Amino acid sequence: MSARIIDGRALAAEVRNEVAKGVAALVAGGAAVPELAVVLIGDDPASHVYVSNKVRQTEAVGMRSRRFVLAADTPERLLLDLIEQLNRDPAVSGILVQFPLPPQIDAARVVTAIRPDKDVDGFNPLNVGRTAAGMEGALVPCTPLGILRLIKSVHDNIAGLGALVVGASNVVGRPMARLLLQEMCTVSIAHVRTTDLERRCREADILVVATGVPGLIRGHFIKPGATVIDVGITRIKSGSGTQRLVGDVAFDEAIEVAGAITPVPGGVGPMTIACLLANTLGAARMEAARSKAKEADVTSAA
Numbered sequence: 001m002s003a004r005i006i007d008g009r010a011l012a013a014e015v016r017n018e019v020a021k022g023v024a025a026l027v028a029g030g031a032a033v034p035e036l037a038v039v040l041i042g043d044d045p046a047s048h049v050y051v052s053n054k055v056r057q058t059e060a061v062g063m064r065s066r067r068f069v070l071a072a073d074t075p076e077r078l079l080l081d082l083i084e085q086l087n088r089d090p091a092v093s094g095i096l097v098q099f100p101l102p103p104q105i106d107a108a109r110v111v112t113a114i115r116p117d118k119d120v121d122g123f124n125p126l127n128v129g130r131t132a133a134g135m136e137g138a139l140v141p142c143t144p145l146g147i148l149r150l151i152k153s154v155h156d157n158i159a160g161l162g163a164l165v166v167g168a169s170n171v172v173g174r175p176m177a178r179l180l181l182q183e184m185c186t187v188s189i190a191h192v193r194t195t196d197l198e199r200r201c202r203e204a205d206i207l208v209v210a211t212g213v214p215g216l217i218r219g220h221f222i223k224p225g226a227t228v229i230d231v232g233i234t235r236i237k238s239g240s241g242t243q244r245l246v247g248d249v250a251f252d253e254a255i256e257v258a259g260a261i262t263p264v265p266g267g268v269g270p271m272t273i274a275c276l277l278a279n280t281l282g283a284a285r286m287e288a289a290r291s292k293a294k295e296a297d298v299t300s301a302a
């Protein structure tokens, strides 16, 4: 048996089409063109590639983008001042500060500084709390949001399924577990201190792996027919100086056991960016609704 390969590129293109239509409708209704501000600190080449991709795709769906590139030794105060300026700028719908951050900058302080209704990464504690409580109107982290859509492309209904999330980061693992719980899966989280990872994996109908450890999950870890989502993306230099991307799942083994599996590249990564665009549109829609309500208030008062 060979697993169905979940095509993240095709699904991401679908999401981008929906976003492009949504942007056009919003603007036709009189709202400003949504704008994403991306802030990049330092000169990590992979980060520059990601940010360029985000900017290009933002513009391809009809939104504006603004890119800020700051030196690696930028003091935290300067970044917080820039965030405050973007928070107050009515033209800016969404703010993304690219990770990883240099050591002099405290990530918790940064995500807390971003206005919750412009927090398109969904990392601000208010959005984390809203997502955890299953509240409406939360901005949800892009990678878990994209993964849920990838999972739903192969399952009509995931309620009652057993899900294991391997990795407990604030960026992927934890918000992923919260979303799957919201979908009524029976959710477990494994992490670096988990014992008997292999047995726990084998019990999962849905296995989401986000550890950054290449090839951690072997074929015999997987429950036959399970849906496997590989979030890992590690660059490996091969002999000739070329680079290869590898995931956290031993793909060639897993494909013989799983029911469906995401490839690396071409799985989770493209969906992450597509969902960032969707979140930016969502933030712009909420802002448009708020300013309409305000206008109506003023009109009724007059």
Ligand SMILES: Nc1nc(=O)c2c([nH]1)NC[C@@H]1CN(c3ccc(C(=O)N[C@@H](CCC(=O)O)C(=O)O)cc3)C=[N+]21
Pocket: 050, 096, 097, 098, 099, 100, 121, 142, 143, 233, 245, 264, 265, 266, 267, 268, 269, 270, 272, 273
């Ligand atoms: N504030 C913040 N938000 C993020 O969402 C965020 C971040 N910081 N820092 C870095 C990580 C990583 N990330 C990826 C996005 C797209 C691909 C992607 O499109 N990958 C392609 C391959 C691209 C390539 O060739 O390198 C694929 O998997 O097919 C990968 C990784 C977003 N991140």
